[in-house]
Amino acid sequence: MAWKSYSLEDYRKHVLFCGTDVIQVKPSGQGPVRAVVLQTGYNTAKGDLVRSILYPRPLNFKLYNDAFKFIVFLACLGVVGFFYALGVYMYHGTSSRYTTTMALLLFTVTVPPVLPAALTTGIVYAQRRLKKKKIFCISPQRINMCGQINLVCFDKTGTLTEDGLDLWGTVPTVDNCFQEVHSFASGKALPWSPLCAAMASCHSLILLNGTIQGDPLDLKMFEGTAWIMEDCNADYGKFGMSDSNIVIKPGPKASWSPVEAIAILRQFPFSSSLQRMSVVTQVSGEDHFHVYMKGAPEMLAKFCKPETVPKDFPQKLKNYTVQGFRVIALACKDLKMEKLSELQNLAREKAESELTFLGLLIMENRLKKETKPVLKELSEARIRTVMITGDNLQTAITVAKNSEMIPRGSQVILVEANEPEDFVPASVTWQLVENQENGLGKNETYLNIGNSSVPDGARGSCYHFAMSGKSYQVIFQHFNSLLPKILVNGTIFARMSPGQKSSLVEEFQKLNYYVAMCGDGANDCGALKMAHAGISLSEQEASVASHFTSKIANIECVPQLIKEGRAALVSSFGVFKYLTMYGIIQFIGTSLLYWQLQLFGNYQYLMQDVAITLMVCLTMSSTHAYPKLAPYRPAGQLLSPPLLLSVFLNTCFTCIVQICAFLYVKQQPWYCEVYRYSKCFLDNQSNFSTNVSLERNGTGNASLIPGSILSFESTTLWPIATINCITVAFIFSKGKPFRKPIYTNYIFSFLLMSALGLTVFILFSDFQDIYRGMELIPTLTSWRVSVLVVVLIQFCVAFFVEDVILQNQKLWLWIKKEFGFSSKSQYKNWQKKLAEDSTWPPTHRTDYSGDGKNGFYINLGYEDHEQIPRAKLELGGQSTEQHFWTRL
Structure with a gap:
């Protein structure tokens, strides 16, 4: 095919x-x-x-949809202004061409052309700062989304814990019983046993230029045997192999061995979905072959003869996993084949069956030193953390407790689900994990199945669910109505396949969580791609799928990314609000001047557009992120009440001030509509009269001439509008809690002070060249002081409203509570419902899919890459086999 x-x-x-x-x-x-x-x-x-x-995948981020709605609203306002201008100019009988030009000018004032780009300014600066911190991004739009992250999923090995594993010891089995532990810390060589042979041969290492290369775990395991590796050559012709095979033999420091050498003839490589690997070997001088297998203990035990697995295997495994050890099981069997050529056609299912259990390999996997502080920082910021790992469930629980992902005193409830078998429906069991005194004298985590009960007050305390990938799969298929209830308090998800990791992230997103996924392996690629923000700590496979890649291999990049995301989001909102107000400020001022067929001068527009607005847009977002994460997130949508009220109230303040100034200047005794002979002029004003476009008649009245620029109205409104543009830029550049204070943005602060100083200088200067160039008319000093006092009062009122009222998080929470506003987020609604449910969380009970409470649910679209031996499948009867293939 x-x-x-x-x-x-x-x-x-x-x-x-x-x-x-x-x-x-x-x-x-x-x-x-x-x-x-x-x-x-x-x-x-x-x-x-x-x-x-x-061409990044389109983001379903409400921010961008709201921005479009906002622009549509401003465009509608511009249309109103367009018809207003048409009416005014047509009333005064101006030409249709000039009328249309003025109307279009007012329309373009309303919608600044740089408004759509406002949402990207914060992203550009945040991306630069992330690059300096060795965090690289291939999808910049995700930076704004990082500001909304409220749940972070972590892989365990290589992410929360160290990459490398240290050998701790081996636990061999003889006659179906575990033997004394061999500790590698003792310095003694590993004694010869089938377990030693399995450790020396069951790997995918190769010899290249005299150096052994391969998986670090395999390499560490092989080094623990003190054996050496050689390429097959003529000396090993007795194996009947080509020189492409690997031969291992005892090294100088290895313990005595009756075996001269072992040849690795064939490999069945490791797969994360299968959770195992195996090899076919031949001992020097023997005619038959051996199969060695290693993998996850729970998985490997399924392929062994039941009589070879010690009866206390579950308890022994638990004793080590609860201490945070990484446990690998090994097994072997003799393969009855006469010809070497038959190995090429050997099926994996035949090789990996009826094995003899050999024992356990115990490896240490220590927490990274950065893990605990980072998880504490995220917890203090009320950002939920979850562990999604392919490792053992008990190990994952212990690591979560040691890293304080599960706080001290919290209850851990193990959720174990089983598929339907014969006439028994699918079931889910809830078991409380308790802390008991173990043999080492430390408080470790054990599962007390028989006597678990919820302590007094435990239902009101914090609790966390833990489950395996198998249980997640069963719940996903048969107890789908339970899944949201579990996920809102689920913290540990172990033995998860790559497909299950992706599915879990997607289910969190369905609950309206903004999910970040942090991992370092190929197993995490799907989840990294699925998350709102995928953060890879590896430059290998995972970096291809992730949106962000950190060259510093620890999770410190996670809070850094969230901080920069919040700063970028707040910066984008600030620039967007500023540009909106800038357009509205100019719209109001221009509309007032249009009433008398006047408009601002070209240089007046130029100063507002370039010297102020352009510089503000380029530098306003460069303020760095605040070094501490706040316990709440910034608003994630433009159409939120605080932002809409901010724009609305500032618009009201602007309208009141500009309309009052426009009307009040007409009441001044020195006001006149023709200014050639105004007593307010300087001694030598002959140059000013040449630009006057209103001519006074003998009666003191004025004939309106379209296109007037020199007027007391424009002279009054321009400094008010210009200083208003500066003050709103300052007000909207809020610092704490998401950004550093404004004074730390040196360039932006300098530009604001310079623009304010220049505007005040122009307002109070008596240089005719400046006034002639800016097309202004000198006024009395008292009037100029009045203009400055008015804009200062407007600034104080606007700053108080913005900082004390609109940005008051406690005030908004009180308003929501008093008026009964409920959150639209599904996870918050579920948390509220479960808090009121006296029967939740369940403990020490079993629910069945056919009991009428949860219903029976099968999702035929769910994919599971985990394979189960057909021999075990057939034991379940016809109905089980049919369900298994339906599931696949």
Whole structure:
């Protein structure tokens, strides 16, 4: 069949992507190795990355929808102004061409052309600051979305804990019983046993230029045996192999071994969905073969003969996982085959069946030093944290407790779900995890199934759900109505496959969480892509799928990204509000002047547009993020009450001040509509008269001439409007709690002070060249002082309203509570409902899908990559097999 009829996932181990370093090629003995080019250009994985950068997936972020609505509103206001201008100029009998020009001018004043770009200014500066912190972004629009993050999902290994694993010890089994622990800390060599042979051979390491290379976990395990690796050569012809195979043998520091060498003949590679790997080997001097297998203990035990698995296996496994150890199980079996050539056709299912359990390999995985402070910082900011890992559930719970992701004193409830079997419906069991004294004398986490009960007051305290990927899958399919209830308090999700991780992130998003995912491995790629903000701590596979990549491999990048996102969001809102008010301020002033067929001069517009507004737009967003995360998020939409009230009230203040000034200047004794002979002029005003476009007649009346610029109205309104533009820029540049104070933005502060100083200088200067150039008329000093006092009063009132009332978080919370406003977020509504439910959370009980409370639910679209041995499947009867294939 054609290649395109198959999924890439089916051949992932056989596909090389652009940028892959091929470190070794071995022929198969059937001719030279050949490769087929599958995709080129933008159809490759790298091309897809470039395409995703050039054409990112549209964001369903309400901010951008609100911005469009806001622009439509301003355009409607501009249309009103357009018809207003038409009416005024047509009433005075001006030409249709001039009337249309003036009407269009008023329309364009209302909607500043840079308004759509206002939402990107904060992003540009935030991206620069992130780059300096070694955080790189391929989807800049996601930065604003980071300001709304309220839930962060973390992978465990390599993210919360160290990348490297240290060998702690081995627990071998003999005659179905665990033996004494061998501690690597003792310095003694690992004694020979089948477990030692499994550790030495069950890996995917290779020898390149005399150096062993491969997976760090495999490398650490192999080094613990003190064996050495060699390429197969003529000395090992007795194996009947080509020189493409690897041979291992005891090293100088290894313990005594009856085995001269072991050849690795075939590998069944590790897969995160299968949670295991195996190899076929042959001992020097023997005719038969051996199969060695390693993997997750729970998974590997399913492939072993039940009589070889110790009866206390679950308890022994729990003893180590609750202490935070990484546990790997090993098994083996003899393979009855006569010919080496038969290995090439050996099915994995046949090799990985009826094995003998060998024991456990215990490895330490310590927390990174940055993990605990970062999780504490996020917790104080009321940002929820969740662990999604492929590791053991008990290990994950212990790591969550040690890192204080689960605070001290909180209850942990284990949710365990089982698929339907025969006539027994799917079930979900709720078990309380308690702290008990263990043999080491420390408080560790154990599961008390028989006697668990909720302590007094526990229902009102904080509780956290923990579950495995298998349980999540069953609940997703059969208890879908329970899923939201679990997710709002679910903290630990272990043994999760890559598909389940993506599904979980999507389910969180359906509850209206803004989700960030932080991981470092290929298993996290789907979840990183699905999240609102995917943060990769690796430059390998995960960085291709993630929106952000940190070159510093710890989770300190998460709060940094949220801080910058909040700063960028607030900056974008500030610039957007400023440009809106700038357009409204000019619209009001121009409309008033249009009433008398007047308008501002070109240089007056130029100073407002370039010297003030353009500089404000370029520098207003450069204020750095505040170093501490606030316990609440900034508004995520433009049509929020505080923002709308801010624009509305400032518009009212502007209308009141400009209309009063416009009317009051007409009441002054020195006011006149023709200014050639005004007593307010300086001694030498001959140059001013040449620009006057209103001519006074003998009776003291004036004939209106369209296009007038020199007037007392424009001279009064221009400084009011200009200083108003400066003050609203200052008011909307709010610092704490999401940005540093405005004075730390040196360039912006300098430009504001300079613009204010220049405007005040022009207002009070008596230089005729300046007045002639700015097309202004000198007035009495007392009137200029009055103008300045008015704008200062307007600034004080606007600043008080904005800072004390509109930005008062406690006041808005009180208003919501008093007037009964409920949140639209589903997770908040669920939290409220569950807080009022006296039967929640359930403990020490089992629910069934057919009991009528939760209903029976099967989602045929759910994908699960986890495979179960057919032998185990067949034990469940026909109904179980049918359900299994339906699920796949």
